[in-house]
Every structure is written in C-alpha cells, then in structure tokens.
Amino acid sequence: GDSVTQMEGPVTLSEEAFLTINCTYTATGYPSLFWYVQYPGEGLQLLLKATKADDKGSNKGFEATYRKETTSFHLEKGSVQVSDSAVYFCALKGSARQLTFGSGTQLTVLP
Amino acid sequence: GAGVSQSPSNKVTEKGKDVELRCDPISGHTALYWYRQSLGQGLEFLIYFQGNSAPDKSGLPSDRFSAERTGGSVSTLTIQRTQQEDSAVYLCASSLGRGTGNHGYTFGSGTRLTVV
Numbered sequence: 153g154d155s156v157t158q159m160e161g162p163v164t165l166s167e168e169a170f171l172t173i174n175c176t177y178t179a180t181g182y183p184s185l186f187w188y189v190q191y192p193g194e195g196l197q198l199l200l201k202a203t204k205a206d207d208k209g210s211n212k213g214f215e216a217t218y219r220k221e222t223t224s225f226h227l228e229k230g231s232v233q234v235s236d237s238a239v240y241f242c243a244l245k246g247s248a249r250q251l252t253f254g255s256g257t258q259l260t261v262l263p
Numbered sequence: 264g265a266g267v268s269q270s271p272s273n274k275v276t277e278k279g280k281d282v283e284l285r286c287d288p289i290s291g292h293t294a295l296y297w298y299r300q301s302l303g304q305g306l307e308f309l310i311y312f313q314g315n316s317a318p319d320k321s322g323l324p325s326d327r328f329s330a331e332r333t334g335g336s337v338s339t340l341t342i343q344r345t346q347q348e349d350s351a352v353y354l355c356a357s358s359l360g361r362g363t364g365n366h367g368y369t370f371g372s373g374t375r376l377t378v379v
Contacts, residue, residue, distance in 0.1 A: 186367055193372075195267070195370040195373060196356075197370070198367040198369075249311055250308050250311050250319070256305055
C-alpha cells in the first residue's frame, strides 16, 4: 500500500538557516504529492503540492520537487524565520481515495 | 461557511463514556474525511465520505467507532465506551471530491479528546 516516510524531528535551526526536511514515498502509479503545515494551535494547511514527476511546488519561500527516480519530495527553504516554526507533514494521494500522511516533523526556529 | 468547523475544540471524558464529535465542512465540498492525530504520530485515516456513496470505513480502529454524514453535509464521529488510548486530536477535512489529487484538503482545527 501507499506509505510516506519523513525525516524524524524535532529540527531546531537558527533564523536565516537553510532548511531541508526529507520525505520519501512508496506508491503505485503516479501519485500526487503534498506538504502540509500545522502552526501551533491551528489546523493543517496545504503548503504546496506537485502532481507529476519533475514538478516543483512552491509557496512562502518553501520549495519541493517531485523526484520519481528517487521517490522523494524533500521540502526546502533557503532562509527560515521564527514564524516558520510548526509541524510539517508530507502526504501523497495515490491509489487510495484518501491522503496518506507521514508522521510529521517538528521545526523550531530560534531568533 | 468559510472553513471547516469542528466542535467541541476540547473534550475531556471519563473512561467508558460515549462521545460525539462534530464536523461542519465547507459548503459544496462533497468529500469529507476523519483522521486521528496521536501525540508524536502522524495522521491516521479513519473514515471517508463521498457524496451519497457508501462511506469507506476501512480506517476505523474498532467497532466502538462510527460516523455518519447527514444530508451530505455535517458529519458526526461517535466513540462508544471510550478508552484511554482513544485520547488524541480528531481532525476533519473536506475537499471538492474525486479530484483531490489536485485540490488537496481543507482541515478543521480539530477536537482534542482526553479520556481520563
């Protein structure tokens, strides 16, 4: 079945540092891939998505590229801010009718 | 409404009692999902409703869990004879429907259930 494996957290960075959160997946066919973000006390929000191989999703300075050859969708940001502190979830929509989520990565950015 | 609304936001219940959690999806969204988020874990799929089709209950962890969706809109998740392991945040999401590969979901803020 479909599955998503995320880099385990927590991740702590200083402001303006470079961020990478690794995500790999297992799925049949050609899944769509997503990153969701959950800020403290809030619900999950869609951050970015990519629906086919080599697509790059981007939003709020975050980027992720759909790499079919490595079955990966790593999240990156060149310069993080304190306001980026949140839990980040990688997810896929494959053969199942619902999204399959990774376990989440807690990011804390220190001033 | 403008977003997915869940109530209550917090619920503390005694072990063995029944609880009902409510989800009001975005108007016009035909698909509705329930997930459970336990401490330090990812989102566990529970149940999926699509229009008037029979729901996909494949994620429900036991027969103590049930859900219904009335009139294709509001959904209620019921947990009978609650156990301490049921403590978690229960998240509801809705989407436009079968094309979720492109649309993604809109999530509510969740109901934090604590069983004491």
